[in-house]
Amino acid sequence: MPWLHTVTLLLGFYLIxxxxxxxxxxxxxxxxxxxxxxxxxxGREIGAVIHKSISLKGAAxxxxxxxxxxxxxxxxxxVQAPDIRWLNLSKPYPARRIAASSMSYDQSxxxxxxxxxxxxxxxxxxxxxxxxDLADDEINGLIVYLGTIDQPEHTEQNRLIIxxxxxxxxxxxxxxxxxxxxxxxxxxxxxxxxxxxDMLYFDTPEDAMIKLNNRLSKNMNALVLAPxxxxxxxxxxxxxxxxxxxxxxxxxxxxxPDESNWVFPFPGLESQxxxxxxxxxxxxxxxxxxxxxxxxxxxxxxxxxxxKMASTYGMLEIINNSEAIYQKNKIAILWLKQFDTxxxxxxxxxxxxxxxxxxxxxxxxxxxxxxxxxxxxxxxxYPYNPKIAGSSVWRTPIDxxxxxxxxxxxxxxxxxxxxNKLPEILQWENDxxxxxxxxxxxxxxxxxxxxGIKYLQ
Ligand code: HEC
Numbered sequence: 097m098p099w100l101h102t103v104t105l106l107l108g109f110y111l112i113x114x115x116x117x118x119x120x121x122x123x124x125x126x127x128x129x130x131x132x133x134x135x136x137x138x139g140r141e142i143g144a145v146i147h148k149s150i151s152l153k154g155a156a157x158x159x160x161x162x163x164x165x166x167x168x169x170x171x172x173x174x175v176q177a178p179d180i181r182w183l184n185l186s187k188p189y190p191a192r193r194i195a196a197s198s199m200s201y202d203q204s205x206x207x208x209x210x211x212x213x214x215x216x217x218x219x220x221x222x223x224x225x226x227x228x229d230l231a232d233d234e235i236n237g238l239i240v241y242l243g244t245i246d247q248p249e250h251t252e253q254n255r256l257i258i259x260x261x262x263x264x265x266x267x268x269x270x271x272x273x274x275x276x277x278x279x280x281x282x283x284x285x286x287x288x289x290x291x292x293x294d295m296l297y298f299d300t301p302e303d304a305m306i307k308l309n310n311r312l313s314k315n316m317n318a319l320v321l322a323p324x325x326x327x328x329x330x331x332x333x334x335x336x337x338x339x340x341x342x343x344x345x346x347x348x349x350x351x352x353p354d355e356s357n358w359v360f361p362f363p364g365l366e367s368q369x370x371x372x373x374x375x376x377x378x379x380x381x382x383x384x385x386x387x388x389x390x391x392x393x394x395x396x397x398x399x400x401x402x403x404k405m406a407s408t409y410g411m412l413e414i415i416n417n418s419e420a421i422y423q424k425n426k427i428a429i430l431w432l433k434q435f436d437t438x439x440x441x442x443x444x445x446x447x448x449x450x451x452x453x454x455x456x457x458x459x460x461x462x463x464x465x466x467x468x469x470x471x472x473x474x475x476x477x478y479p480y481n482p483k484i485a486g487s488s489v490w491r492t493p494i495d496x497x498x499x500x501x502x503x504x505x506x507x508x509x510x511x512x513x514x515x516n517k518l519p520e521i522l523q524w525e526n527d528x529x530x531x532x533x534x535x536x537x538x539x540x541x542x543x544x545x546x547x548g549i550k551y552l553q
Contacts, residue, residue, distance in 0.1 A: 122310045123294060126234060127241025131167075134158035136234045144226030157226045159238075167245050177225070182242035186292060203292040204279050207235050233297060240294045244314070256515060257315050258508065260295040261304055261323035271324045273494045274347065278322070281502035291508040293321055301328040305335045312341060319359075319515055322347050322501045329353055342515060345500050345522075345530075349455060349479075351539060360500065360522050360530040363539040365453050368477035369402045369430065370536065371543035372451035373409065375475055376428040381449055383413050383426070389433035398432045431456050450474045454482070474548045481544040485527055499524050 129135045134154040136142045141154035155161075162177040163169050169177040185201040201209070205216040210228045213221040230238070243257070260278070263271045278293060296311065298304035304323075312318060318341055325332050325348045333356040336343065344359045346352075351364035363371075373384070384406050388399035403414055415427075431452045454476055480496050483489070503524035507513060523529040531538060 122307070123233070123237040123240040123296065124244055124311070124314060126237030127239070130230070130234055130238055131159045131241055132165075137231065142228060142230060142234070144228045146226045147223045152226065157228070162225075167242060180242060181245055182239055182292075185242070201292075202281075203236070203239065203295075206239060206292070207232070207279075210235060210238075233295075236295050239292055240311075243294070256508070256513065257311075257318040258291060258293050258505070259308065259311060259318055259320050260293040261308060261320060262295060262297055263324055264297045264299055267299075268324070268326075270326075270494060271347075274322070274324070274498060277494060277498035278501055281498075281505055291505045293505070301331055305332070309335075312339060316341065317515060319344055319518075321345060321504065322497060329356075342518065344504060344518070345497065347497060351536065359518055359532050360504070361534070361539070362479040362497075362530065363542045364479070365398055365455070366401055366405075367536060367539035368453045368479065368543050369398065369451075370405050370409070370540040371545055372430065372453070372475055372477050373402070373406055373428075374540065375545055375547075376449055376451060377409075379426075379449070381426045381428040383415050384428050384430060385415050386430045387433055392433070395432045402430055402432065434458070448473070452476050454478045476546045476548065478544045478546065479542075481527065482546075496528070499528065500530065 126137060130142060134142050134157055142157070143151060143153050144157045145151055146157065159167070159180070163180050164177070167179065167181045169179045185206065201216050207230075209215050209221065210230055213223070213225060213227050215221060262275050265272050265275065275295075278295075294311070296304070296307045298307060308320070316339060320336075320341060320343045322345045323332065323343060325346050329346075329348050329350050330353055332343075333353045336357065337355060340357060342357050342359050346358050346361060348361070349365055351366040352358040352361045376384070384402075386399050386402055389395040406414055426449070428449045428451055431450060433456060435450065435452050435457045450473065452474060457476060479493075480491070482491050484491060500522060504522060507519065507522075513519070518532055520532045521529050522532075530542070534542070
């Protein structure tokens with residue numbers, strides 16, 4: 097189904113107001129603590145199994161003991177510990193071991209090697225290298241720390257840091273689904289590595305900004321990739337205004353707010369509304385009625401935007417709910433609350449057209465499934481084409497976002513992308529493309545409108 101989760105879930109996120117501040121654990125500090133002392137999150141001693149059956153804890157298995165304080169490895173032991181600075185591990189052709197296969201690590205293969213001892217090419221490491229019981233955020237901390245560790249030839253300041261920003265797991269099912277897809281980006285056809293994201297997990301928007309600023313204060317040569325911003329877009333944009341760190345592929349249902357440095361945004365609800373109004377106008381609809389939810393701030397805000405657009409674009413005359421509908425004009429109805437067939441059946445007229453942004457329609461009423469209602473026409477706006485060309489497969493928002501993010505990460509691995517020099521178009525899966533800095537009009541042209549027609553019997 098195109099929108100897995102109904103509007104209640106999505107809008108619910110916008111209504112969260114009571115938020116408590118949580119203590120921020122900086123991933124770099126967490127990574128250093130594990131690396132040097134074997135102390136993980138919340139002060140726990142990390143555990144590991146060495147030589148297949150010996151369980152050890154804490155300092156005894158701290159990475160520093162074998163890989164050295166500079167993570168360059170070496171040592172006198174029979175099996176030498178390799179250089180595990182992240183830059184080295186994530187290189188396509190690292191010279192970590194003589195005759196080692198030339199496969200590089202990303203987030204998921206790094207987790208695998210630490211937990212199971214199987215390398216990116218499924219070679220089993222010598223049993224002297226411990227198999228660790230590390231959690232995802234602890235592994236993430238290690239990646240971040242190994243990326244910052246002393247590297248004369250590539251200091252951290254020169255390396256573009258890619259930060260992610262997602263709610264902690266269990267808070268939002270969409271965010272969890274996105275997180276798991278991003279951990280499993282497919283490898284590119286030419287085998288180039290998928291760059292790792294330094295993922296920051298937050299409790300609340302306040303917590304997110306503390307973590308993000310903490311990380312940025314150590315290195316501003318960064319970009320924020322696919323931050324999960326549902327409901328706190330404005331707060332985020334204001335907090336990011338003092339730096340010029342770009343936000344790539346923001347996860348939001350809105351257009352880029354003014355003053356935002358957003359790159360590759362999907363068309364938000366504002367552009368979807370504009371695209372719907374344009375197509376209604378093109379079909380000769382002259383009057384517009386807006387159904388909104390007075391108690392919902394997103395819905396009322398969008399209603400105001402829609403009314404303004406209708407007059408700015410000289411398109412449709414707004415009629416309010418109490419006015420009688422005159423049969424002489426064709427009337428379009430813009431749904432900015434959950435589309436409701438009951439209301440339609442009571443009030444509908446022959447020449448009515450329902451304009452519905454996809455998040456306001458139940459998956460069960462999605463394309464092609466309009467049984468049981470008498471409305472003649474529906475136009476549904478999607479931020480992307482929800483159906484794979486020539487097949488009946490549906491794309492979910494998570495599929496589409498993750499596809500774009502994985503493609504972006506592979507570009508970072510292949511090309512010399514810098515914070516100030518991002519591509520102008522992001523294209524993936526043949527039929528998808530996004531512009532770097534689209535305006536409202538360009539975004540509205542990117543909207544996909546499904547025209548569903550069901551004739552009255
Ligand atoms: C007791 C010594 C020891 C400790 C402690 C240790 N390692 Fe290792 N590690 C090794 C050795 C030896 C190898 C190489 C084994 C091989 O090549 O078969 C290795 C290999 C690795 C590799 C694979 C690199 C490659 O080239 O494929 C990674 C990644 C790694 N260690 C990370 C860590 C991290 C992170 C920690 C701490 C959380 C750690 N190690 C703690 C000894 C150790």
